[in-house]
Every structure is written in C-alpha cells, then in structure tokens.
Amino acid sequence: MRKVIIGNHALSYGAMLSRAQVIAAYPITPQTEVIELLSEMCANGELDAKFIKVESEHSAMTACVGASATGVRTFTATSAQGLALMHEVLHWAVGARTPVVMGNINRAMAPPWTIWTEQTDSLSQRDTGWMQIYCQNNQEVLDSVIQAYKVAEQVKLPAMVILAAFVLSHTSETVEMPEQEKVDEFLPPYELEYKIDPDDPHAFGGLTGPDGYFELRYIIQKAIEDAIPKWEEVGEEFGKLFGRSYGLVETYKIEDAKELIISSATVASTARSAIDYLREKGKKVGLLRIRVFRPFPAEKVKSLLSAIDKAIVIDRNISFGASGIFYQEVKAACYNEKNKPPIFGVITGLGGRDVGKKDIIDIYEYVMKQDKVESDIIWKGVRV
Amino acid sequence: MKLSIPEEEIMGHGHLACQGCGAALAMRYALKAFGRNTVMTFPACCWSVIDGPFPHSAVNVPLFHTCFEAAASTASGIKAGFDAQGKDVNVVAWAGDGGTYDIGIQALSGAAERNDDIIYVCYDNEAYMNTGVQRSGSTPYLSWTTTTPVKHPKQRPKKDIVSIMAAHRIPYLATASVAFPEDMITKFKKAKDIKGTRFLLVFSPCPPGWRANPENTIKLAKLAVLTRVFPLIEVENGRVWKLTKKVRTVKPVSEYLKLQGRFRHLSEDDVAVIQENTNKDWEILMDKVGEKD
Numbered sequence: 001m002r003k004v005i006i007g008n009h010a011l012s013y014g015a016m017l018s019r020a021q022v023i024a025a026y027p028i029t030p031q032t033e034v035i036e037l038l039s040e041m042c043a044n045g046e047l048d049a050k051f052i053k054v055e056s057e058h059s060a061m062t063a064c065v066g067a068s069a070t071g072v073r074t075f076t077a078t079s080a081q082g083l084a085l086m087h088e089v090l091h092w093a094v095g096a097r098t099p100v101v102m103g104n105i106n107r108a109m110a111p112p113w114t115i116w117t118e119q120t121d122s123l124s125q126r127d128t129g130w131m132q133i134y135c136q137n138n139q140e141v142l143d144s145v146i147q148a149y150k151v152a153e154q155v156k157l158p159a160m161v162i163l164a165a166f167v168l169s170h171t172s173e174t175v176e177m178p179e180q181e182k183v184d185e186f187l188p189p190y191e192l193e194y195k196i197d198p199d200d201p202h203a204f205g206g207l208t209g210p211d212g213y214f215e216l217r218y219i220i221q222k223a224i225e226d227a228i229p230k231w232e233e234v235g236e237e238f239g240k241l242f243g244r245s246y247g248l249v250e251t252y253k254i255e256d257a258k259e260l261i262i263s264s265a266t267v268a269s270t271a272r273s274a275i276d277y278l279r280e281k282g283k284k285v286g287l288l289r290i291r292v293f294r295p296f297p298a299e300k301v302k303s304l305l306s307a308i309d310k311a312i313v314i315d316r317n318i319s320f321g322a323s324g325i326f327y328q329e330v331k332a333a334c335y336n337e338k339n340k341p342p343i344f345g346v347i348t349g350l351g352g353r354d355v356g357k358k359d360i361i362d363i364y365e366y367v368m369k370q371d372k373v374e375s376d377i378i379w380k381g382v383r384v
Numbered sequence: 385m386k387l388s389i390p391e392e393e394i395m396g397h398g399h400l401a402c403q404g405c406g407a408a409l410a411m412r413y414a415l416k417a418f419g420r421n422t423v424m425t426f427p428a429c430c431w432s433v434i435d436g437p438f439p440h441s442a443v444n445v446p447l448f449h450t451c452f453e454a455a456a457s458t459a460s461g462i463k464a465g466f467d468a469q470g471k472d473v474n475v476v477a478w479a480g481d482g483g484t485y486d487i488g489i490q491a492l493s494g495a496a497e498r499n500d501d502i503i504y505v506c507y508d509n510e511a512y513m514n515t516g517v518q519r520s521g522s523t524p525y526l527s528w529t530t531t532t533p534v535k536h537p538k539q540r541p542k543k544d545i546v547s548i549m550a551a552h553r554i555p556y557l558a559t560a561s562v563a564f565p566e567d568m569i570t571k572f573k574k575a576k577d578i579k580g581t582r583f584l585l586v587f588s589p590c591p592p593g594w595r596a597n598p599e600n601t602i603k604l605a606k607l608a609v610l611t612r613v614f615p616l617i618e619v620e621n622g623r624v625w626k627l628t629k630k631v632r633t634v635k636p637v638s639e640y641l642k643l644q645g646r647f648r649h650l651s652e653d654d655v656a657v658i659q660e661n662t663n664k665d666w667e668i669l670m671d672k673v674g675e676k677d
Contacts (some may be wrong), residue, residue: 021468052461205448206435206449
C-alpha cells in the first residue's frame with residue numbers, strides 16, 4: 001500500500017510498524033507532527049505503546065533509557081535545541097547500552113532563533129556513540145527506523161534517524177508502507193540480555209574506577225565497529241523482503257567517474273540531478289552519498305576515493321574553527337592512503353538556505369578550475 | 385507481639401556510608417517497607433557511592449544509576465517499561481536533596497503533574513554532601529556549608545518542597561525521619577499501595593556535613609521533630625494535611641542547633657530568629673492541618 005505522507009509521519013509510521021512499546025517525547029518545531037501522530041496511534045489503539053508526555057527532552061531521553069533497560073523497544077523524536085538538551089543523556093544511552101531509536105529533524109541551532117535545516121545539531125553529537133543515519137527521502141526515513149531497531153538491538157547501541165527540517169519533515173512524498181506481518185518477520189520482539197529485573201537484581205552504571213572504565217569504552221568501540229557490516233547486512237535483508245536495499249553509502253554514476261561529489265541527506269539527493277546534467281555535458285562525475293555517518297564507513301570512502309582525480313565534499317554544517325564535518329571525516333579517512341585525490345570542502349545552505357541543482361553545478365565547475373586545495377572551506381552562497 | 389517493622393533485611397552489609405549516616409538507615413527501612421519486588425533508580429547523590437563500586441551493590445534490588453536531574457523521569461520510563469510488559473513492580477526514584485530540590489525538580493514536577501505511577505524518595509541531608517557539603521535549596525537558614533562560609537552563611541530559608549509537591553495534587557506525600565522508623569515504615573507501606581506519584585521526604589542527618597557527632601544521628605533526627613523544625617506529616621491529594629507525630633513537650637530549637645557545627649557561629653539573636661521562623665512555619669502548617677496545638 002502506498003501513502004502520501006510527510007517525513008515526520010514517516011518517522012511515526014516507522015515507530016508504529018516497529019512496535020515501539022514506550023514512547024517519551026517533548027514537542028519542538030519542526031518535529032511536532034511525529035509525536036502528534038504517535039499520540040493518535042496510541043489513543044486509538046493502532047499502536048500498543050505507553051506514551052509519556054514528558055516536560056523536556058532531557059526527560060524524554062532519560063525515560064527512554066530507563067524503559068529500554070527493562071527490555072522494551074523505545075522511541076522518541078526531537079530537533080536542534082531539544083537534541084542539545086539531551087546531550088548528557090545521549091552519552092548515558094550509549095554507556096548503559098540501551099538501543100533507543102530516535103528521530104532527529106535537522107534544524108539549525110539558536111541564537112538567533114531559527115527553525116530551518118542544517119546538520120550541526122546532530123553532527124555535534126558525533127562523539128556520543130549514537131549511530132547516525134542521514135536520509136534523503138521519506139521512504140528512506142520510514143525504512144531506516146525499522147532497520148535502526150534491528151541494528152541497534154544487535155549491537156546494543158542507540159541510533160538516530162535523521163531528516164532535514166521542512167525539506168523532508170513537512171514535504172509530502174509517496175511512501176510504500178511495509179506490511180506489518182513482514183516487518184514483524186524482519187524485526188522480531190526485542191530480547192535484552194541484561195535488563196532490570198526484580199527476579200535477578202543487578203546494579204547498572206555503578207561507580208567504576210580506572211581499572212574498569214577503560215575496557216567498557218573499548219567494548220563500545222568494538223560494538224559500533226561491529227555495526228558497520230550489520231548496516232550492510234540489515235539493509236540487504238530489508239531489500240530482499242521489501243524490494244528496497246540500503247547500505248552504509250549510496251553511489252550514483254561512479255563507474256567511470258573521475259570526480260566524486262560527496263554529500264549526505266537531501267543535498268545528496270539534489271546532487272543526483274546536478275550529476276545528470278553534468279553527465280549530459282560529458283563530465284565524468286559521480287555521487288557518493290554517505291547514509292550512515294556513525295559508524296563512519298571509512299573503508300568504503302577510502303576505496304571509492306582511491307580511483308578518482310578530485311573529490312568535493314558538500315557540507316550543510318560547520319565545526320567552527322575547523323571546517324565542514326563530513327569533509328573532516330572524509331579527509332581523515334583518506335589521510336594514510338597512498339592513492340587519494342585532492343579533497344575540496346564546500347560549506348553551503350546553512351540555516352536552511354536553499355541548495356539547488358544549479359548551486360551544485362556551480363560548485364563542481366568552480367572546483368574543476370582549482371589545481372589544489374587552498375583552504376579547508378569553500379563558501380558557496382554566503383553573502384559577504 | 386506483631387512486629388511493626390519487617391524483620392527481613394534486604395539491604396546488605398558492606399555499604400560505603402559514613403559513620404552515623406542517616407541516608408543509610410533511610411534505605412534500610414525503606415527496603416523493609418517496599419520489599420523485594422522493587423526497582424530503584426539513583427541520580428548522582430551520596431547513595432551513588434554508598435551502594436558500593438562496580439560490581440558491588442548493597443541494595444539487593446535492581447538499581448539503575450541515572451544522571452543528576454533525571455531520577456523522576458528515569459523512574460517514569462522504567463515504570464512504563466514494566467507496564468508495557470504487564471509486570472507490576474514498585475519503581476522508586478531515590479534521590480538526595482540536591483537531586484530533588486534543585487537540579488531534579490523539573491523532572492520531579494513533570495512526573496508529579498502527570499501522576500506517573502512512581503515512588504519518589506528524597507533523603508534530605510540539607511546540602512550537597514557527596515561533593516563535600518555545598519549549599520543546596522534544602523540547606524536551612526544561616527547554616528554553614530563550604531559554599532556558605534560562616535562570614536556569609538545561607539541567607540535564605542530551606543525551600544518548602546512539601547508545599548511544592550502538595551501543590552501538584554499528588555495522591556500521597558509524607559515526611560519521615562530515621563528517628564521514627566515505625567512512623568516511616570507505616571508511611572512507606574501506605575505509599576507502596578497507592579497508585580500515582582508518591583513523594584516521601586526523609587530527614588537524614590549527615591554527621592560529616594553537619595559537623596555533628598556520628599553517635600548523635602538519631603538524637604538530631606528526633607530533636608528536629610521535637611523542636612518542630614521538621615514536622616512529621618502526610619498530605620493526601622494535596623488537600624488533606626495530617627500531623628502524624630504530635631509533640632507533647634516542644635523543645636527549643638537551640639537544643640537541636642547546638643549539637644551541630646554547621647550552626648556553631650550563630651549568635652543568640654540568630655537562634656531567636658530561627659525559633660521565631662520555626663514558630664511561624666508551625667502556625668502555617670497548623671492552618672493546613674486544621675487543628676490547633
């Protein structure tokens with residue numbers, strides 16, 4: 001069955017089809033439709049979940065972490081300021097090894113107050129240990145929620161499914177709705193190995209000194225590394241059942257490519273049409289869309305970049321004092337490689353300024369005229 | 385004779401509390417009342433340490449440590465998790481006064497307003513004791529702490545958390561004292577059998593933080609009640625206020641204050657002001673309770 005739904009509702013349907021059992025959420029523009037629909041689903045019995053309408057995002061995440069530790073599937077959604085308020089608890093979810101799944105609508109951070117899209121909110125959480133999936137359309141949003149539970153529950157780490165404010169959150173698209181029986185087959189009930197259980201009492205998260213904490217961090221890193229093949233396996237398995245396969249990255253027209261445009265989310269989706277145009281003009285350019293940002297698909301990036309002449313990373317985010325964040329990651333992954341192209345970093349579209357096909361064509365043409373990387377940031381579209 | 389205090393000791397030996405710790409006694413009694421079908425969550429507080437370092441735990445019921453401001457919301461989540469599985473478990477948020485009066489009040493207020501089915505216990509030792517005796521919203525007027533030195537002791541009264549919680553119209557709230565274990569256990573058992581948010585405030589002397597002799601813990605807790613500094617009450621639905629311990633011979637506050645180094649700097653005038661404030665607060669309480677005493 002197909003439905004025309006906004007990206008926010010794709011998150012809600014993803015949580016519903018995954019049979020989330022506890023939801024705790026707090027409203028923030030542009031996320032509200034996610035929790036409004038979930039409230040209705042819980043009220044009318046479509047979804048058998050406890051919905052805690054908490055008084056803050058901090059409480060939303062702590063409630064999800066607490067519920068998850070009892071062995072149930074949990075869901076929340078937020079954006080920008082709300083995600084920043086959760087920051088402490090994002091670390092807690094990882095340290096407590098609770099596979100919470102959350103939707104985050106990429107919105108730029110205040111001040112000044114703004115509600116339009118940018119990725120700096122979620123990318124600021126990159127070192128927490130949350131897995132991060134950047135989606136390019138509403139179908140992928142819904143499908144990624146289901147996959148996120150599957151991977152998260154296997155590696156016992158939380159996952160964030162991310163979509164652009166308004167560009168996806170409030171844009172209606174046709175979405176194929178997976179059948180519940182098939183989702184149940186794909187995602188069986190959640191079984192947690194270690195959980196809060198009065199019949200088997202344990203303390204979780206008690207004081208741990210230098211002789212124990214280090215190893216726990218090592219184990220988390222191993223778990224998130226394990227998630228790298230799991231995202232591929234789960235994405236393929238999903239494809240077999242539902243006809244739509246996913247991986248860590250997506251490539252487009254790369255077979256004979258001399259140059260690669262690297263981006264994420266909806267900017268990458270727009271880049272596809274820019275590439276079509278450039279291909280018609282005889283340019284040998286392809287696209288690398290990074291879907292899973294954490295764990296970072298470094299091996300994929302390295303091998304794809306080993307055979308090209310130039311790479312252009314387009315970031316709708318910024319790490320002040322450094323550069324675009326996807327750019328840093330791509331550059332870092334390739335640094336020790338023998339065969340690596342010059343990597344150009346472009347920052348554009350901050351605070352939701354539109355990034356269109358022509359902008360990406362302009363970026364490509366500008367970079368083609370450069371012999372070497374002069375600066376870590378090429379600003380595109382800033383009016384200064 | 386029927387024992388009014390359950391004999392079973394759920395709390396284990398080997399906890400890390402200081403000598404004379406009121407909070408350790410509070411936990412021992414609380415677990416006797418709640419029983420083993422209980423899950424606890426602790427925010428940062430003395431009990432995060434008292435329970436013992438990983439892999440040890442003294443409480444012998446499941447314990448989920450959580451962040452400082454999140455005892456109530458974590459408990460709400462745990463309760464929802466059990467509800468979703470059809471399991472009936474007492475879920476207890478167990479926090480100090482810092483985690484209750486100050487940093488945790490938002491989550492506590494949220495849970496209480498929603499009337500989430502949790503028991504929230506605040507063991508009140510009137511300062512941030514785990515971090516080394518810094519003032520909290522619960523620290524009493526003119527008390528010394530490491531952040532309110534004797535040259536500038538605390539200038540504001542202890543926050544009236546009981547009235548704040550009563551204003552949430554929660555089904556049950558009570559104050560208790562480690563010096564009155566029967567009263568405490570009666571209230572904790574009563575709380576256990578009520579649905580909705582239950583708030584229990586336990587007066588828990590802290591000898592190192594109060595600069596008091598560890599052997600005086602019970603004496604101090606008793607004097608706090610006998611001087612009307614810490615009345616033992618119950619409030620149902622925010623409206624019905626009840627005094628559970630009537631004091632026949634009221635003692636002057638000076639008897640309570642003089643056993644504690646944190647009040648050593650007080651002048652006679654200071655003590656007189658504290659006595660006057662205590663008397664006024666008592667009158668306000670009597671208005672709520674609806675009786676003259």
